[in-house]
Amino acid sequence: MEERRSCYCRNNGFLLQLVLLFFFLLLFLDVPMVATAAPSSAPLNSTQVSIMKDLSALVTARWNTSDSNPCRWDGVNCSSSSSLSFVTNLTLSGYGLSNSTIFSHLCDLDTLQSLDLSKNSFANSVQQFFTSSCSMKAVLRSLNLSSNLIAIPLGDFSGFPLLEVLDLSFNSFSGGVSTQFNSLPKLRSLNFSSNNLVGDVPTSMVLSLEELVLSSNKFSGSIPKALFNYQNLTMLDLSQNNLNGGVPDEFLKLPKLRTLLLSGNVLSGNIPVSVSNVASLSRFAANQNNFTGFIPSGITKNVKMLDLSYNNLGGVIPSDILSPVGLETVDLTRNMFEGHIPSNLSSTLYRLRLGYNSLNGTIPDTIGDALALAYLELDSNQLMGSIPFDLGKCKKLSLLNLASNKFQGRLPDAIGNLDKLVVLKLQMNNLDGPIPSLLSDLANLSTLNLSHNSFIGEIPREISKLSKLSVLNLQGNKISGSIPDSISLLPSLIELSLGNNSLNGTIPMMPTKLSTVLDLSHNHLSGSIPSNIGLLNDLEVLDLSYNDLSGEVPESLVNMQSLTQLVLSYNHLSGSIPIFPRHVELNYTGNPGLQNGIENNENAPTGGKRSAHGILVIIFAIAGALGGLCLLTAIVTISYSKRIYRVEDEGTSTEEVVARIINGHLITMNSIHASAIDFSKAMEAVSNQSNIFLKTRFCTYYKAVMPNGSTYSVKRLNYSDKILQIGSQGKVGHELEVLGKLSNSNVMVPLAYVVTEDNAYIIYEYVHKGTVFDFLHAGRSDVLDWPSRYSIAFGLAQGLTFLHGCTQPVLLLDLSTSTIHLKSMNEPQIGDVELYKIVDTLKSSGSLSTIAGTVGYIPPEYAYTMRLTMAGNVYSFGVILLELLTGKPSVSDGIELAKWALSLSGSPDQREQILDTTVSRTSAAVHRQMLSVLNIALACVVLSPDARPKMRSVLRMLFNAK
């Protein structure tokens, strides 16, 4: 039996060999043909082969070095002369590179024409490459170092005589630009967007320059006349600087200009007339300046995308401005235009924004000619008349905003044709008649705001067909009848405002997703408050005031986990009011039959509710001998002795041996990570101190390069000898698995973990550009302008809202600017997420050093409650907001930032002093937004934990501060 089977197998093997041989021959015969077809398959010059081999040791990326011809590696292009090839182009974008020793190898590639090192982490050590001699520089034509971390003064480029394209955008180059480019006779394209360059707009480049991008720097002064000598310019971007004065009217000297961007400066005077006559110009933006006067006529003859919004332009909008065929977008929002909307409308126009002007007259009947129109905003003008029937011909409309005008009459049924409509805002007009039931055909509608008009009749029951509707606002009309039962079928509704109407009948079942507001106030609703309202777990504000509701307040409302405001005033409610958690703002005046229940027995009722809120309690089991007071002193001493956040590395010697793995587990299901992560490689990386890139209070991060070249972060838990008691490892593993299933782009999610004899390590994706602390307080703060700081705050709020909203809420033990990593200048990731889960597992063995995070971020109540709460996290978040607003660290000169800010918050003048003036002075809009964010920050750091907002509200407030 056995014998025969193996014999059979051998036969098979023989057959297989034959087949392989056959294919091999086929391949072999094909080779010459392939070789002649592709020139670069000539063998690479042997000197360059060895350079590439050396490079591959440093380029820790996707190079498949098993292929012996480097010309076939990712991002490598070669060309051949006669029988040999040479490397001409290298694209190593986003490879996680930071060690500038790579340049010494690159310098030997003296045939390189194009080098792309964008999206890496090169820092100031690249200076040497710019200044030292290097034979590659003599031949290079294109250099891209954008999106790195280079923060040096701009040097000169005389070493690059053939350079044609230079992209250094998204770094922190500083200083002024004068003669640095004198030596580049072939320069065609220069991109310095998003750096810290100051002084005048440079005009020392070669006159044949075609692209000049200087946006988002700190250039000042006026636009130099000499710029108009660059007659081959196709792109000129000076947006987001501090340029002032008028714009020379000389654009006819730039006959090839295609894109002209002047937005976000303090330019004044008239829009230059010559812009209208540059035949090639297709995009012109001058928004957010102080331009005055009229729009030059014929400006859209050539320009297809025009943005003049947020200026002080006035007069009548030229009648021909919207008519040219090919026109795409026109934005004139927030100026002082008057008169009528031009009636000649192009069939290619897809975005028209005329909001916040003083336009009058009607919407032209020709609106139906604008067949491509997708966004139409005419809000906040003095427009009148009825909404034209022909608007129904604009079948591509997805946003229609006619709010705050004087429109009257009925809503035409034709609106029901606009089946692409997502947002329909008609509030604050004089519209009347019934709400057309055809609105329910708008299958994509997400926001419907008809508030503050004079609509009559009932709410059409077909409205329940709007399965994507998330906001329905009908308040302030004359709507009667009862609320249709079908309303509960709206699966996506999060806000429902029906206040100030004439609704009667009882309150039906409400959609379960409602989360921001349910406002039924000022109607004639009767019957009792249905107890199923208590099922609206996400609802924050419930207003039932000024109705005819009777009966008792259902006990179930107490269970609404997100409720912050409950308004029951002026009804006929009776009985006693159930006891709500203290943070719920309750108003029940004008209900004579209603009695306040048992007064404020704080502990009994709130305790139970808190755990329903998921405010989980970690009890640090401290040796019983330590009394409360003693504990308090201990925390303070430890925190201060650890001096803000950097912890000296204890006990790891450079010669540490590679630790023995007890247990290595993959958490991620992602097959790319699964195949890349190698546990022994990770342990090799942590044995070498030079791989450390960050230390926080509880953790040390190492960079590890896996065998396939991709880079990961490996985090060692400091103190883990104390944390990981024998037998708790299984539990830690389980908790990490749970965290590994979280998915939110603002949270660092563990991919795998390794437990060794005396430590635990967690493996993450490597996305580290530095921490927020590094950027704010380690001399790089000028990199973070206000938009980045705002995005960081917003991303962080999203991440925290997500963590707090999990079925099992995740709290942060150590939330500070040094535990927030930056993926880019505006994408934060919350790190050290697992700490509380892991610390939780050692209830029985707790150690003092693990308590309460980093000094300056520790909410005052932790000192006596000794437990981690969501409100405590909100406090720490507030401190981070303050750091972003002030640029100051969480503690300076022994004074905590939060306390300092609170002490100044009393008067508006003093509030000004809190802000980082170098940031707040950039524009009035920035200043305004910073003040709104300051209000949010101050609400987060108030002393009483109950008075602090929930993360979800914080997120919404931040969003509204946009």
Ligand SMILES: *[C@@H]1O[C@H](CO)[C@@H](O)[C@H](O)[C@H]1NC(C)=O
């Ligand atoms: C190979 O390239 C090197 C440097 O790029 C050059 O010095 C050398 O002359 C080349 N060899 C041949 C045979 O072309």
Ligand SMILES: *[C@@H]1O[C@H](CO)[C@@H](O)[C@H](O)[C@H]1NC(C)=O
């Ligand atoms: C950069 O790489 C070189 C060579 O591999 C190494 O000797 C050096 O220590 C590295 N520098 C840093 C800062 O990692």
Ligand SMILES: *[C@@H]1O[C@H](CO)[C@@H](O)[C@H](O)[C@H]1NC(C)=O
């Ligand atoms: C290589 O770089 C040159 C010079 O910048 C460029 O013109 C060419 O298109 C690039 N070739 C490839 C294949 O990327």
Ligand SMILES: *[C@@H]1O[C@H](CO)[C@@H](O)[C@H](O)[C@H]1NC(C)=O
């Ligand atoms: C502009 O480009 C044309 C054609 O490439 C060239 O002949 C001319 O010299 C350039 N102008 C300047 C000012 O360099």
